[in-house]
Amino acid sequence: xxxxxxxxxxxxxxxxxxxxxxxxxxxxxxxxxxxxxxxxxxxxxxxxxxxxxxxxxxxxxxxxxxxxxxxxxxxxxxxxxxxxxxxxxxxxxxxxxxxxxxxxxxxxxxxxxxxxxxxxxxxxxxxxxxxxxxxxxxxxxxxxxxxxxxxxxxxxxxxxxxxxxxxxxxxxxxxxxxxxxxxxxxxxxxxxxxxxxxxxxxxxxxxxxxxxxxxxxxxxxxxxxxxxxxxxxxxxxxxxxxxxxxxxxxxxxxxxxxxxxxxxxxxxxxxxxxxxxxxxxxxxxxxxxxxxxxxxxxxxxxxxxxxxxxxxxxxxxxxxxxxxxxxxxxxxxxxxx
Numbered sequence: 001x002x003x004x005x006x007x008x009x010x011x012x013x014x015x016x017x018x019x020x021x022x023x024x025x026x027x028x029x030x031x032x033x034x035x036x037x038x039x040x041x042x043x044x045x046x047x048x049x050x051x052x053x054x055x056x057x058x059x060x061x062x063x064x065x066x067x068x069x070x071x072x073x074x075x076x077x078x079x080x081x082x083x084x085x086x087x088x089x090x091x092x093x094x095x096x097x098x099x100x101x102x103x104x105x106x107x108x109x110x111x112x113x114x115x116x117x118x119x120x121x122x123x124x125x126x127x128x129x130x131x132x133x134x135x136x137x138x139x140x141x142x143x144x145x146x147x148x149x150x151x152x153x154x155x156x157x158x159x160x161x162x163x164x165x166x167x168x169x170x171x172x173x174x175x176x177x178x179x180x181x182x183x184x185x186x187x188x189x190x191x192x193x194x195x196x197x198x199x200x201x202x203x204x205x206x207x208x209x210x211x212x213x214x215x216x217x218x219x220x221x222x223x224x225x226x227x228x229x230x231x232x233x234x235x236x237x238x239x240x241x242x243x244x245x246x247x248x249x250x251x252x253x254x255x256x257x258x259x260x261x262x263x264x265x266x267x268x269x270x271x272x273x274x275x276x277x278x279x280x281x282x283x284x285x286x287x288x289x290x291x292x293x294x295x296x297x298x299x300x301x302x303x304x305x306x307x308x309x310x311x312x313x314x315x316x317x318x319x320x321x322x323x324x325x326x327x328x329x330x331x332x333x334x335x336x337x
Contacts, residue, residue, distance in 0.1 A: 274287075
């Protein structure tokens with residue numbers, strides 16, 4: 001699966017522009033990566049039974065489990081960073097992943113944007129360690145077989161002595177088998193060093209081309225001619241309360257505005273328009289306008305708190321971020337009051 005196909009299938013699950021940048025500027029350049037093993041917003045439970053989500057998981061069953069988190073400094077948009085409660089929750093989340101057998105890589109969103117090569121080096125080293133671990137396990141298996149062969153030969157010799165019989169021929173065959181296993185073990189060790197040398201050499205000559213840092217929209221807009229059936233237009237919208245039943249679908253949705261806020265200190269400088277019930281109620285529905293698109297909506301956003309209690313109809317792909325349904329607005333004709 002190519003990065004482009006993966007992004008089309010998972011755009012609605014990405015929680016910030018930095019997650020899209022990570023796919024395009026970092027993971028797409030990782031040698032040997034298979035996007036079929038990559039999952040966005042991967043669910044897991046902590047020891048309290050609480051449902052949590054990891055930004056990305058990359059798992060090759062029986063060989064490799066890596067959880068990747070793209071972290072921002074200010075989770076609540078206060079400009080002061082994490083509170084003590086945020087820090088404790090962050091540690092518990094990390095511990096839950098590690099205790100379930102995951103390797104965890106946390107990357108700052110600024111490094112994704114400004115230093116993608118550094119992020120790529122982290123991932124390359126982790127992949128190299130995984131490959132070396134597999135080869136070492138193969139070595140251990142061969143050595144174990146060698147030991148079992150020697151033990152079998154010794155047991156046969158002791159049995160022969162007890163019976164007064166000579167097992168020189170059997171011992172000779174056993175030693176030949178041991179020598180064969182020794183040769184195979186030396187070959188495996190040579191392969192380990194050769195693999196490490198090639199990988200380090202590849203890192204030394206790898207260079208990045210300039211990559212545009214324009215954020216890719218996390219939803220792909222369809223043509224503006226909306227169908228009048230099945231909640232696909234504002235003439236016949238679904239209720240905001242039904243949004244969770246239509247994740248991944250393009251729908252027209254209506255509900256009352258109960259909260260309106262802009263978070264300049266949060267990555268992407270989003271504006272949140274909350275429908276139905278206010279944050280942090282888990283039943284809420286959110287319209288998101290990223291900072292790069294906000295100027296298109298000035299005629300609407302200039303009303304500020306006057307939007308409260310007014311009914312709004314929004315059209316777009318219903319995505320889901322950490323269990324909460326949302327629509328990303330990028331054009332003014334997606335919304336009507």
